[in-house]
Amino acid sequence: MKADQLLEKNEKSLRELLFNSSDFKFSDFETGNRRYRLFYLETMIESATVQDHIIRPLLTNVNGSVREAVSILDYSETDLLLDASKALVEGKTVVQINGEAKLYLLGTELVKERSINIPMNERVLRGSHEALNENINTNLNMMRKLIETPDLVIKFFQVGRRSNTKVAILYLNSLVNEVVLAEFERRVAKIDIDYIEAPNFLQELIEKKNFTLFPKILVTERPDRINSYLMDGKIAILTDGSPDCLILPVSFWAFFQSPDDYQIGWLIGSAIRLLRILSFILAFSLPGIYVALVTFDPRIVPFEIALTLQSSMQYIALPPVLEAIAMLLILEILREATVRLPSPIAQTIGVVGGIVIGTVVVQANLISNMMVIVVALTGIASFNIPSYEMSSAARMLTYPFIIMASMFGLIGLEISFILLLTHLSRLDTMGIPYFYSWFTADTIKDTLFRFPIRSLKKRPFESMAKEATRIKDPRG
Amino acid sequence: MIHLKKISINQLICLVILTQVGVSVLSIPYAESRRSGYDSWMSILIGGILAQVVIMIIYQLGKRYPDQSVQQYVFTILGKPLGSIFNLIFALYCAQSSVMVVISYSDVLNRWVLFQTPFFVLIGISLVVAAYIASSTLRSISTITQSILSMFLICAVIIFISGMGKGDWRNFMPIGTHGIGSILKDSIPAFWAYAGYELLLYVFPFVKCNKKKDILIAMSIANGLTTFFYLLITIIVTYNFSENQLNTVTEPMVYILRKFRWPVVQSLDILFMTLWLSITTVTVYVYLFLSARYFAYVGRKEIRKHPLIVWIIAIICFAIGIWFSDRQYIFKFSDYHNKVTMVMIAVPTILLLISYVREKVARA
Secondary structure (H helix, E strand, C coil), X not given: CECCCCHHHHHHHHHHHCCCCCCEEXXXXXXXXXXXXXXXECCCECHHHHHHHHHHHHHHXXXXXXXXHCCCCCEEEECEHHHHXXXXXXXXXXXXECCCCCEEEEECECCCCCCXXXXXXXXXXCCCCCXXXXXXXXXXXXXXXXXXXXXXXXXXXXXXXXXXXXXEEEEECCCCCHHHHHHHXXXXXXXXXXXXXXXXXXXXXXXXXXXXXXXXXXXXCCHHHHHHHHXXXXXXXXXXXXXXEEEECCCHHHHHCCHHHHHCCHHHHHHHHHHHHHHXXXXXXXXXXXXXXXXXXXXXXXXXXXXXXXXXXXXXXXXXXXXXXXHHHHHHHHHHHHHHCXXXXXXHHHHHHHHHHHHHHHXXXXXCHHHHHHHHHHHHHHCCCCCHHHHHHHHHXXXXXXXXXXXXXXXXXXXXXXXXHHHHHHCEECCEECCCCCCCCCHHHHXXXXXXXXXXXXXXXXXXXXXXXXXXXXXX | CCCCCXXXXXXXHHHHHHHHCCCHHHHCCCHHHCCCHHHHHXXXXXXXXXXXXXXXXXXXXXXXXXXXXXXXXXHHHHCHXXXXXXXXXXXHHHHHHHXXXXXXXXXXXXXXXXXXXXXXXXXXXXXXXXXXXXXXXXXXXXXXXXXXXXXXXXXXXXXXXXXXXXXXXXXXXXXXXXXXXHHHHHHHHHHHHCCCCCHHHHHHHHECCCCCHXXXXXXXXXXXXXXXXXXXXXXXHHHHCCHHHHHHCCCHHHHHHHHCCCCCCCCHHHHHHHHHHHHHHHHHXXXXXXXXXXXXXXXXXXXXXHHHHHHHHHHHHHHHHHHHHCHHHHHHHHXXXXXXXXXXXXXXXXXXXXXXXXXXXXXX
8 A cells, every 4th residue: 555645644544554553653743844744653662762863853954855854774765554564563663744655764663671691591600601682683793793704694584474573593604504504494484383482483393303302403592602603604593582592403412512611621621521421321321220220130239239229128118110200200390390489489399309308208118218319319410411401301211211121121221222322313403413423533522522622623513514624723 | 405325434344343243252162162172263263364355255346336235236247037036035134144143142131131021022122123223224323333332342341351350371272283174164153253244235335435445444444353352252261261161161251251240240241241232233233224125126126115124024023033932943043044144155256256257258
């Protein structure tokens, strides 16, 4: 629909296009022989900007054009009412001069955002303490400031038929693998949904096979971490309204890396990395190992330890499998209860859970001492994994491991372990294998260990960067 | 989409070592010392050299058709009907090998670790795991194998530590008294233990390498490592047991492991046999995978439903495997299987000769 010359007619049409929204307002003013009308959504505009940069200059500049008068960067003209209505929703002010069938769209949007905070979920000891916030422009600004090169490409997509959510993808043009990028853009373009909620909607919609416990896309809120992944040739995805950034393609091992590893000496970094992977293995296998040892193969443990085990289990009626599953479930219930409660009450839960359940359950001879130790260790080990998604996966894996262990003992554990490896090896992200063995000269450097920076010469395999070498002559 | 089909040299080495090494580790050198006694380590060595010769033959064959695997080029060498028969026979042979490994290791587990578990359950879970792995792509299989290699290393360390206990170096003396003839005769059962390099027949075109020669080097390294590993076990066993003891102990390695006491692990043999399950699983799934690939080429056209074929073969293997709950049949089956292996080894040689002759005829 074309704009009319008459202000009143346009006002009526715009009101219809916005379905009589109550926040749609207009205001008139006159200078000389011109009559102006400003249309805007009062909830969306920054009134100081409108007053200082639109109304005041227009009042003083009697005969010049609007373009010359207003001091606003985001300026465009249109004669379509539909465009004007879209602009209004974005927070622009639409100006019209009576008798002219032309609309001036001026950017005056009000930006309310949280200030840049310390990361809540990914704390580190050394390194930057900035986290992303909900405003995509602020986030992009932070990224641009970290990577000051024209090589950093930012592309916008609109996802969501109704919500028109702004999604930005970032990559370094000289590094990113074009096949992966094209595949990713194809998948994003194909998303047809009314609205998306970042980050998980995107994550699930672009992955083909979802039948897995393991996270295939890394979620982070740290600009420095995004930076390091971009430098590996990966793609980062920012969504408006979400402080989480998606990184892809990543491998299984990325979920065990923390920015801290690289900020500390490589020997200690390697030790911590190894500890984390050990924690992961413990988190899904320790209850299983315990069940296998006490029910199937007590022959393996030395006699003295077997005696200790036996004395702790003497008066327990439940079979170890049920003990383990019950205790793990209690742990999960406590964890879930503390996540969503306000922190003062959460402490109470800690006391009730830790002291009451932990000790009384043993005193009542419902569950053995050893089992409480095993489950507590399992729980703490699972929290040692930097990625929340990965630690949830580890905790879920515990149950099949316990059941297999109760059926086939250590053999059952071995079989579950092989099946787990197989499942991992069969996964792929964007057509790139998700899991690769830690056991080759190239991959061991940044998986099980964190070798000295100067020996990490290659970018990780899964990013398939155009330029695989990162360090050329480290000693100069 | 990026699809990586090729495997690296590193992965080839892992695949070959772990396919070669299998159940026989526990029984070495019982079968190999029937005639050669404490000189069996020489038989093992000669067996490794024989395996190396066959690897050379397979390599020569592969080099003549660098872009195809044996299932495809066998048709150019033998023609249509014979090629199909060749594929069918090799498919059956590979399926038979996996059954052989599954039942013999299930038997070991049934006797040493899981006494109460029914035999068919053990066979069932071994085959389910193997079939699930074999239904993946070659690349996934290689990744899994690479990961399992670390368990192999743990096992090797366990063997090495436990073998260095009380023993007597004089068990080896005097070297070579059993005579060349008996040593050579015993190298034949040793040679059976090395089976697994046939993998190269299929895998040759899928290896990522700069020069084709790298494949031969990788194969030789793998075979060399296997030979070294077998030799190590033989030496450890001979160091621990005299010839008289060897004649009565059929699974010497188990006894050596059981004898050794760690402060944290009381019976190392159970731990070892549990970990070793993953290594025998490699052999099973590689043969299942190969079997399915051979079957795919039996007909006129390649059958593309690889996972389906794998599962069908696995079910058939399971049905056959149930019959071996009586141990006597396992020995008979093992004898029969060894003989078939000898015949199968001759086939690549014949193929190579025919392809030479064909080339000569074509030139003339």
